[in-house]
Amino acid sequence: MKKVFILPLLLLSYNKGYCQQWSANTTPTYPELIAHLQQLDKQHREIQLYNMGSSDYGLPIYLCVINGDKDSLKTFIKARNNTTILINNAIHAGEPDGVNASLLWLEQWISAGKPTKNRDGQDLPVIAFIPAYNVGGMMNRSSKSRANQNGPEAYGFRGSAKNLDLNRDFIKMDAVNSFTFARIFHALDPDIFIDNHVSNGADYPYTLTYISSMKERLAPSMQMLTYESCIPILREHCQIENFELFPYVELKGATPESGIVAFNDLPRYAMGYASLFHSLSFTVETHMLKAFPQRVQATLSFMNSMIAYAIGHSQEIETARTAAKDWAKNQTIFAYNYQLDEKQVDQIRFKGYEAIYPEHPITGLKQLGYDQKQPYEKYIPYYNHYQAKDSTSVxxxxxxxxxxxxxxxxxxxxxxxxxxxxxxxxxxxxxxxxxxxxxxxxxxxxxxxxxxxxxxxxxxxxxxxxxxxxxxxxxxxxxxxxxxxxxxxxxxxxxxxxxxxxxxxxxKEYFSPYVFKEQIAEILAAQPKLKEAYDTRKRLDVKFANDEWEQLYFIYKNSPYFEPSFMRxxxxxxx
Ligand SMILES: [Zn+2]
Incomplete structure (x- = not known):
């Protein structure tokens, strides 16, 4: 009997210590993070830590899965067949809010007795998170590389071991990390994908903003799911969690007052990549001037809200994804080259700080600043529509x-x-x-x-x-x-x-003019259309008529001697 009581008590006190640690102004190093998760994996059957492959640093990238199958080999089958959330942390290792938020979530879940159903008996999704994706960046730790960021005390670097921004690498795949990510992604086929970041840019009161996929590029069913179902419900959940959810503040001009722009999540970005495979995708951006513990809490709240949404709407999500895959399969036109539609502007109620231009005592110049003592709330332009400028039949x-x-x-x-x-x-x-x-x-x-x-x-x-x-x-x-x-x-x-x-x-091949000019009579005789084009050009283009090389190259390029592989x-x- 005693043992049964002692274990949860020990666990609770052990967790409390960690909860405090993850809520402080510090974030673990990569070895600390992985050692901690390896310990949790040993202690809890419901928490599985997988080595998913290498990074460009050489150390492995891990995946932590909660609520997988009891048989860890079947966990990925369970993930593909059920509602699954994939969370990516520290793709920019200087932005570790998601690392701490995921650890806090784990500790709280363990403290609550590791529930896999909510009060209504609905299932917890499979929750998978990459503890820290940019391993090379995690190992390149300092306190200086995020010049404008309010904590934590020390953190990793944006670039990977190869100095790549991994959040531009999902198509070209220069980093080994991207191959490991593809393995993780397709092993899970996540219904929902979250990429956790910290923003730079303007100052405003929101602690957390989100980027959702450009609606015009989505399958109709995913467009509906994202904008009619998920975002309105997330907004409600976040209000319960006590913060206001606002879209990412991508500026149209110098300050938010001239408007904000919906982000074009091209496939090179994590969320754009996930969208190509019809995952409901979000980038989370906490605000760099808010204190790290506050940012971590907001990231955790967003995560909780998304999990709550997944629990309550699992069927709706699965149905929309199946429809999206069918839509992609049967597409007859592929649209691309999306450009912002500057004429179609919405209005959005925004909480901001007044822009001011005080003279700086050192530079002697008037430069933009934001006055937190002058908050405002007003409608600003929201450029939220894109148009595909080109398309092709499939x-x-x-x-x-x-x-x-x-x-x-x-x-x-x-x-x-x-x-x-x-x-x-x-x-x-x-x-x-x-x-x-x-x-x-x-x-x-x-x-x-x-x-x-x-x-x-x-x-x-x-x-x-x-x-x-x-x-x-x-x-x-x-x-x-x-x-x-x-x-x-x-x-x-x-x-x-x-x-x-x-x-x-x-x-690859050229010709020697003194040899080739002896061949042109024969070529032109064999190709009357070429001869006609050549004669016309010589008659109309004075420069051409006086340039032997130009003339010979023109004939060469249109003759059988020219290599067909050039530019093909x-x-x-x-x-
Ligand atoms: Zn980032």
């Missing part, structure tokens, strides 16, 4: 050249269904081929890439000779949105823009 299949191993590895790690062409498969096929006509590259790198911009791409029908190892990707699959987002060359985060095909943008992408559409 092919039946894509074909990708088997030589594109880095690309294929990324498709496979995202569990895209694909078929490899074998020696006995079909030999030739009519395809639509992408030819790059023009592009610009920036002069400075962005996240390790000279990401291509201002792209112009033409399509050309050709007969393609397939080779063993080439891959065939059917578009009627659940994950079609990911496929289009990376393979459609003009999509915002396509593999073309992220430099996967740069080698095709360089010509190794990605093809089959209609």
């Amino acid at each position: 092919p039946k299949y894509y074909i990708v050249g088997g030589q594109e191993q880095a690309l294929i590895e990324r498709l496979e790690s995202n569990q895209i269904e694909l078929t490899r062409i074998t020696a006995s498969s079909i030999k030739t096929i009519e395809v639509s081929s992408f030819i790059v006509k023009d592009y610009k590259a920036p002069s400075k790198p962005y996240e390790g890439h000279f990401k291509l911009q201002n792209l112009q791409v033409d399509k050309q029908l050709i007969t393609l000779e397939l080779k063993p190892g080439d891959i065939l990707i059917a578009c009627n699959q659940d994950k079609a949105n990911f496929i289009h987002a990376v393979l459609q060359p003009l999509a915002e985060d396509s593999y073309l823009t992220w430099n996967f095909f740069d080698s095709y943008l360089q010509q 992408l190794p990605v093809y559409e089959v209609y």
Whole structure:
């Protein structure tokens, strides 16, 4: 008898100590965090800690799962078949609010007796959190890298071991972390995804703001679920938890008074990536000037509100996700290049601080500040609508050249269904081929890439000779949105823009003018249309008429001597 009583008592006092610790102005180091979770995993059958793979630092990335299956091997099956929330912490390791909030949630859940049902008998979802995703950033600890942030005392760095911002890496996958994330994500197929951050920017009274996925990019059922069901209910739950939920303050101009803008969650970001797979996705941004313990409490409240929503609306969430997957599978048009619609403006009631411009005693200049002694509450413009500027019809299949191993590895790690062409498969096929006509590259790198911009791409029908190892990707699959987002060359985060095909943008062979000019008579005789075009241009373009190289290159480029692979992408559409 004694033992039964002693254990919970010990547990309670042990928890209390930790609760106080996680509520203070400190956050654990990576080794402390993992050691603590390993201890919980040992003590509680209901808490499972998994090593999910490496990070670019070399240490593992873990996943902590609450309310999984008793048989830990079946936990991921349970997650995929039931309502599941995935929470990602410390992708920016200088923003560890989610780390502490998750630990507090665990301690409180243990103290409450680890309930897996609420009072009405409804089930707790499977709750999974990545204790700290940016392992390299966690290991690079200081008290200075977040210049404007109010605590904790010490914290990690934004960049990963490779100095990458992991929250831009979900498509290009330069960090090993991104492959581990894909493994975690697809093993769980989370219904809800939360990425925890701390903001920078304007000063205002809200402790926590949220970013939800751009509604125009979502499947209709997920748009309804996010904006008609989830957000209004979260707002109510948060009010009960005693704080006001407000959208992220992304400024249109210099201050909030000139309006705020809904965030365009491109696929490169964690939540944009999760949205491609129809997870109900949120980024949480606590406000950097609020004290760390207060920010942690707000993050915990948001988490509690989301769990409460998941418990009460599990069926609705599952139904919406199934409908979204069907929608993606049967899509005939893929829209991209979303731009803010500046003409369609809503109004939103905002609590702010008056912007002031005092002269600084050192710089001697009048610069923007916010006066907390002058709070206001008023309607401000809310730019909350986007429009897709481009779209394309969806092919039946894509074909990708088997030589594109880095690309294929990324498709496979995202569990895209694909078929490899074998020696006995079909030999030739009519395809639509992408030819790059023009592009610009920036002069400075962005996240390790000279990401291509201002792209112009033409399509050309050709007969393609397939080779063993080439891959065939059917578009009627659940994950079609990911496929289009990376393979459609003009999509915002396509593999073309992220430099996967740069080698095709360089010509490999040229000619020696003194030899080639002896061949042009024969070429022009064999191609009367080319001769006509050449003659016309020579007649109308004085510069051309006086430039031998220009003339020879024009004929060369339009002759059979010119390499067909130049500017042609190794990605093809089959209609
Ligand atoms: Zn962040």
